[in-house]
Amino acid sequence: MLNLTASFEPMHFVENLRYMGLGMLGIFIVIGVIMLLTILLNKLTSKPDASDPEQKES
Amino acid sequence: MEVLYQNLLNLDIKMIIMWLIGGVLIYLAVKKDMEPTLLLPMGFGAILVNLPLSGAITQGAEAGPLSILYSAGIANELFPLILFIGIGAMIDFGPLLSNPVLMLFGAAAQFGIFFTLCMASMFFDLNDAASIAIIGAADGPTSIVVGQKLQSNYIGAIMVAAYSYMALVPIIQPPIIKLLTTKNERKIRMEYTQKPVSKTTRILFPICITIIAGLIAPASVALVGFLMFGNLIRECGVLDSLSETAQKVLANLVTIFLGITIASQMQADKFLRVDTLLILGLGLVAFIFDTAGGVIFAKILNLFLKKKINPMIGAAGISAFPMSGRVVHKLALKEDPTNFLLMQATGVNVSGQIASVIAGGLILNFFLH
Numbered sequence: 230m231l232n233l234t235a236s237f238e239p240m241h242f243v244e245n246l247r248y249m250g251l252g253m254l255g256i257f258i259v260i261g262v263i264m265l266l267t268i269l270l271n272k273l274t275s276k277p278d279a280s281d282p283e284q285k286e287s
Numbered sequence: 288m289e290v291l292y293q294n295l296l297n298l299d300i301k302m303i304i305m306w307l308i309g310g311v312l313i314y315l316a317v318k319k320d321m322e323p324t325l326l327l328p329m330g331f332g333a334i335l336v337n338l339p340l341s342g343a344i345t346q347g348a349e350a351g352p353l354s355i356l357y358s359a360g361i362a363n364e365l366f367p368l369i370l371f372i373g374i375g376a377m378i379d380f381g382p383l384l385s386n387p388v389l390m391l392f393g394a395a396a397q398f399g400i401f402f403t404l405c406m407a408s409m410f411f412d413l414n415d416a417a418s419i420a421i422i423g424a425a426d427g428p429t430s431i432v433v434g435q436k437l438q439s440n441y442i443g444a445i446m447v448a449a450y451s452y453m454a455l456v457p458i459i460q461p462p463i464i465k466l467l468t469t470k471n472e473r474k475i476r477m478e479y480t481q482k483p484v485s486k487t488t489r490i491l492f493p494i495c496i497t498i499i500a501g502l503i504a505p506a507s508v509a510l511v512g513f514l515m516f517g518n519l520i521r522e523c524g525v526l527d528s529l530s531e532t533a534q535k536v537l538a539n540l541v542t543i544f545l546g547i548t549i550a551s552q553m554q555a556d557k558f559l560r561v562d563t564l565l566i567l568g569l570g571l572v573a574f575i576f577d578t579a580g581g582v583i584f585a586k587i588l589n590l591f592l593k594k595k596i597n598p599m600i601g602a603a604g605i606s607a608f609p610m611s612g613r614v615v616h617k618l619a620l621k622e623d624p625t626n627f628l629l630m631q632a633t634g635v636n637v638s639g640q641i642a643s644v645i646a647g648g649l650i651l652n653f654f655l656h
Contacts, residue, residue: 241408245416248653249401253394255649259503260394260642266495267387267488274485 297339301555308553309333315454322454324539325427325546329450332550344551353551356544364435366545367428368513373538374428374640375517376530378608380492382634385482389600389631391584393638396604397646398580399423403573404650410565415439417654419566422449423573424643425456425607427545432510433647436655443552444563448570450549456610459571461618463578464602467586473622475597479630489522500645506655507648514644577605581635597628603635606643612636 312330316323335343336353345354360366383389400423407416418439421430430449434442452459465473493515501508521530552558581601589595603615612632619628 236410239409242405245405245408245413249405251653252401252404252646252649253398255503255652256394256397256642256646257391259499259645259649260390260638262499262503263496263641264387264390266499267384267390267492270488270491270495271384271387271482271484274487274491275483 294339299339299555301559302337302339304559305337305553305555306334308558309337309550312451322450324542325450325549326454328543328546329447329550329553332547333553335547336551336553337555344554351551353548356548357551360544361431361548362435364432364509366541366548367431368509370538370541370545371428371510371513372517372520373533373541374608375493375514375519376521376533377538378514378518378521378637378640380489380518380522380637381484382481382630383637384484384488384492386631386634389634390638390641391588392581392601392604392635393606393640393642394604395584395601396577396581396606396635396639397423397642399573399575399577399605400643400646400650402576402580403569406572407569411441414654415441417650418442418445419569420573421445421647421650422452422566422570423577423605424647425449425453425574425577425605425611426640426643426647427453429510429606429644429647433650436506436651441562441566443549443554443557444566445570446549447553447558448567450546451567452570452574453607453610456574456605456607457614459574460578460602460605460611460614463575464582464599464615464618467579467582468598470622472586472598473618474626475595476623476626477597477600477628477631479627481630486522486524490519493518493522496641500648504645504648504652506651507644510644510647511641514640574605578602581605597626597631600628600631600635603632604639604642606636606639608636608640609633611639 309330312326315321316326340346342351343353344351400420403423404416404420407419414437418434418437421433422445424430427449430445434445439445497512497515500511517533520526520533581604582598585596585598585601599615599618603611605611615632616629619626
């Protein structure tokens, strides 16, 4: 069982802040890549609206 | 005659406390309709395994069915992964695909996980701290997989906290959102235009996500892969019968076993400890800071945007799907009955599901050696 007084190490919070930085950076990079890919997929696979006369002309 | 009361002598007060905890979980499931599919089996299971010399769990050389189920389905992460196929089949990524920018909120709302990791590291070793932090993923299967892979000593408490807090999202989130936003901010309207999403995009999306997540966080590839496999079954258009089975029968079957099997880890001597209370407290911290992370990120974006975002939608980035999306929608309606944020909040909520799995993968990348 955990001994709260014996195992309490407040400095570990500061030491492990790098994981917070790395983790959030990692999440934003991965999600950013997925977001850009989704935008790209939408652009590549969207069909021009056949009922749109302007697009028909062009 | 002695046979009838002999086992009563093995009863101790801790077991009775666990019966009460089981009773509370059943009450929350039945009366408050909070995640009944999980809290009810867990509540009943908590009573079942805390009967003196319960035959439901292994006693000495005598193997118990719940212990067997635990080894067969949770210790090897099989149940949560299979459940992910069902969840993937249930999720419509449409609102997210038509507004991909919403994904950023899902990323921001994982802040609670990493903040809690730092908090928990003050009390626990890093592997346990990371397993506790992932309660903030607000996603039971991810919590189970990460906890098991990191061989946490507190898997029972982590699972109970993860599922209980998911059920409590409608109670936990509103005060945090209100604390961090002004009335005017909560009234901000957001136009929603449903852009058409091609079937090709819907099919390619789960495949691409699996490849990206697998390349960057290989440890998460089973989680992401099973989730996306379920979604691919849904979107491919030729496996409607499998999709329906995954969404209903498969998900229900696994859920029945998952809930009651988790309860096998709720034995009084393992559960009623100071550590458990601390883990429950840290789990709450994770949920609070997830919510705060999403809301504050939206407020920061608003500093630069001409068309303001309702910062409440940031809170939906917590993965608990679909509860947090609904919470945000209801809060918006409360402030202004004509302000509908459901689609935006659902999009953010779905992105939280993806982001939380990736966060789990990153945690495994950091600590799984």
